[in-house]
Amino acid sequence: MIIVKKIYLWLSSLRGSIYVLGLLCVFFLLGTVFPQGRDIALYEERGGAFLPLVKLLDLLNIFNSVWFLSLSFIFFLCLLFCAIRRYGIVSNKEKGLPKNIKPRYSLRTCWGVGEANEEAFQVIEKTLNFKRIGQNDGWVILQKGLYYKWLTWLYHAAIIACFPGLLLSGFFMTEGILTLEAGKETEIKSMMGDETLGWLVSPDHPLPSFTIILDEFLTEYVEFPELIYPDDKRSRFAIALGWKDLEYELKENSLFPKDWLSRLRLIRGGETVAEKTIEVNHPLKFESYSFYQLAYTQTLNLRINNSKELIEVDTGRRAQEIAGLNSKVKVGTLRTGTLFKLNGTKVKISPFLMMKEVITDAEGKVTTREEQKLELGKSIIIDGDKIELIDFQEKSMLSYRYDPGVPLLWVFGSLVFLIMALRCFGRWYMLAYKIEVKDGKTLLLLSVKSKGLLADPEWLKDKITRIINA
Amino acid sequence: MLTQEILGRDAYLLTIELKLFWTIAALYVTAVPLFLLFTFTRLKSIGNLARGILTGAATLHIILVIFRTFEGGRAPFQTLYESLSWFACSAAVTFLIVSRKWKDFRLPGAFVATLCAGACFYALFGRDPAVEPLSPPLQSYWFESHVFLAFTSYAVFIVSCSIEASCLILRPFLKRGMIIADGFTEESIRRYRRTSFNLVTFGFPLLTFCVFSGAAWANEAWGRYWSWDPKETWSLITWSVFTIYLHAYGIRKWRGNVASYINILGFFCMMMTFLGVNWLAKILGIPSLHLYSV
Ligand code: HEM
Numbered sequence: 001m002i003i004v005k006k007i008y009l010w011l012s013s014l015r016g017s018i019y020v021l022g023l024l025c026v027f028f029l030l031g032t033v034f035p036q037g038r039d040i041a042l043y044e045e046r047g048g049a050f051l052p053l054v055k056l057l058d059l060l061n062i063f064n065s066v067w068f069l070s071l072s073f074i075f076f077l078c079l080l081f082c083a084i085r086r087y088g089i090v091s092n093k094e095k096g097l098p099k100n101i102k103p104r105y106s107l108r109t110c111w112g113v114g115e116a117n118e119e120a121f122q123v124i125e126k127t128l129n130f131k132r133i134g135q136n137d138g139w140v141i142l143q144k145g146l147y148y149k150w151l152t153w154l155y156h157a158a159i160i161a162c163f164p165g166l167l168l169s170g171f172f173m174t175e176g177i178l179t180l181e182a183g184k185e186t187e188i189k190s191m192m193g194d195e196t197l198g199w200l201v202s203p204d205h206p207l208p209s210f211t212i213i214l215d216e217f218l219t220e221y222v223e224f225p226e227l228i229y230p231d232d233k234r235s236r237f238a239i240a241l242g243w244k245d246l247e248y249e250l251k252e253n254s255l256f257p258k259d260w261l262s263r264l265r266l267i268r269g270g271e272t273v274a275e276k277t278i279e280v281n282h283p284l285k286f287e288s289y290s291f292y293q294l295a296y297t298q299t300l301n302l303r304i305n306n307s308k309e310l311i312e313v314d315t316g317r318r319a320q321e322i323a324g325l326n327s328k329v330k331v332g333t334l335r336t337g338t339l340f341k342l343n344g345t346k347v348k349i350s351p352f353l354m355m356k357e358v359i360t361d362a363e364g365k366v367t368t369r370e371e372q373k374l375e376l377g378k379s380i381i382i383d384g385d386k387i388e389l390i391d392f393q394e395k396s397m398l399s400y401r402y403d404p405g406v407p408l409l410w411v412f413g414s415l416v417f418l419i420m421a422l423r424c425f426g427r428w429y430m431l432a433y434k435i436e437v438k439d440g441k442t443l444l445l446l447s448v449k450s451k452g453l454l455a456d457p458e459w460l461k462d463k464i465t466r467i468i469n470a
Numbered sequence: 471m472l473t474q475e476i477l478g479r480d481a482y483l484l485t486i487e488l489k490l491f492w493t494i495a496a497l498y499v500t501a502v503p504l505f506l507l508f509t510f511t512r513l514k515s516i517g518n519l520a521r522g523i524l525t526g527a528a529t530l531h532i533i534l535v536i537f538r539t540f541e542g543g544r545a546p547f548q549t550l551y552e553s554l555s556w557f558a559c560s561a562a563v564t565f566l567i568v569s570r571k572w573k574d575f576r577l578p579g580a581f582v583a584t585l586c587a588g589a590c591f592y593a594l595f596g597r598d599p600a601v602e603p604l605s606p607p608l609q610s611y612w613f614e615s616h617v618f619l620a621f622t623s624y625a626v627f628i629v630s631c632s633i634e635a636s637c638l639i640l641r642p643f644l645k646r647g648m649i650i651a652d653g654f655t656e657e658s659i660r661r662y663r664r665t666s667f668n669l670v671t672f673g674f675p676l677l678t679f680c681v682f683s684g685a686a687w688a689n690e691a692w693g694r695y696w697s698w699d700p701k702e703t704w705s706l707i708t709w710s711v712f713t714i715y716l717h718a719y720g721i722r723k724w725r726g727n728v729a730s731y732i733n734i735l736g737f738f739c740m741m742m743t744f745l746g747v748n749w750l751a752k753i754l755g756i757p758s759l760h761l762y763s764v
Contacts, residue, residue: 227600240492
């Protein structure tokens, strides 16, 4: 029993919470040093230096490891025990009253001895709205503002209340990625995701299925002129001294993605149940699901050297080999959709992309030739090969998610922030006063304790002094 | 307006901006030795000059930030160039507000001015100053509040850390009776540490809001409120270290140097979140959703 009590006391102590949180920080840190979600075999193959430790602590999947989850649970216990233990302290009014009060300020008044108590009552309780909470050794004790200990207790309790939300996310969350082609239907028949801890509750817990259709995928660009800015430090300094000029240049491909949008429809039992044009930061929400615009893919149909067969090529930043070409090429993003120009006008982009030859010399040094613009229906020559852009397809990539933990987390997360802000920025005073007569003068003795950044005992003293003198 | 005219105008505005920015950086650098000199000479004129120069730099910096806001037509903290500038500006302004009544304690000014100068020169030498449009993930109502409050809390933590570091440096001298001037005593060290604690108490709810709003934003943009991305994880480390600091301050025995060291550790974690994590992700080849800000 003594051991249990000791553990309870340690976990509910400030010191205990510091050590546990410190240890959690070490895990967080490890999680940023070791790439998460990678395969341990790959780590081993690449000669990973810390293999035994990585295996022992499951460092490549640290945030789902037994160690981390156990430590998080211990931290949860810290919070819980702390809240239980401190509930008694906070709610005990007697314990909150100060003892052996020493005066901090001694204010001279012009009150007569008989009327002093009544005058003090008028000033402090009536004018300044302090509430009397007790008496001790002749001191009248009052307070004003939200009691800080309750606020501290409450937001710690709200942190505890966030844990069920995290658990709900962990057990029931399901998510996935959809790659949609315009006009084609895709069925969403969701089950618990394998990567979640859903198997603990039920391995097959189907959610109602429906169909999703992408009606249209749109891209929008803005003109984004390139700044001709020197790379070396001296030239940069020269601009500051006015020895060099700056210039903006508008090139063929000086475009910046403004938006990408997917016009979606959800269908259940032959009826449209939801529709929306989604974009990044503006998902479509339906029942417990949310569909997010993640990215898009582009596939080009190229004809190489007039051959009959078309070759499918993905756009992207990497240099790639294309069947029929002598050299490697970098195939830039296909620009299509709407262009918002600098001068305020809006035009339809005639689809094009930039392509360039990549040359690797005998020593493995990589250089590139100048970019060429390849327009839809037109051709370019790279290293003697003719490349013609015949057609292209774009697919929209969406992520979807079902997460019942989110509403709980938002409610209690907001509460944590709001109550914490009240506690830290607000003001709370505990004031004790006593009348003392010395050398025929009536003195108002004050003792002030305050919490919160807006509380200022000096300001309070000055205010009381001003009222007394008035 | 014709496109060529727009390009010419933008280049001209950027040239003015860069000149102003270089001037500000030079002022920050000038303030550093003056703050240090005051600490050793205690000459009031030098202390006032240091503060005056920092005030001038901060005033110009506010003008620069407003100028950039008009140039870009949006809040000026999208690119790292802009963030570094805003980081320095908010740190200098916060320091000037917090220290407005300090007459004998100028060493923190040297720390703050060094950091401001470092951030400015990194932006000027190392980053591209072009005004970029907002990329789709950043087009959110969370953008301004999330970033603004993050940098406000950073500014507060910088000043808090500079106070703690100064106290740690000055205390041994004080103990040997070497710098007792103008009433700078053990008691004033306790008072300054209290100020430092109050600063963290101010910054902590803001940082809490940042972690929370970051999660809300990620949920809106990617559908996942937390993905253990390196930047997210480092922000959680920073938040946890400052939580530890606030708790350590509640333990009487730890209120002195121990709490100071934790506060300084919090500052390093904050710098990791802001800058270090980008380098870490690049060096270790860890993919990060936040790397667009590099
Ligand atoms: C992530 C979790 C936590 C956060 C964010 C947090 C945050 C804070 C903050 C900001 C303060 C200072 C302001 C105030 O006094 O209200 C504080 C104080 C306090 N916390 Fe926590 N806390 C956490 C966990 C814990 C745990 C596990 C315990 C249990 C021992 C605990 C016990 C306390 C106590 C007793 C105080 C008052 C200290 C004093 O009177 O000086 N906290 N907490």
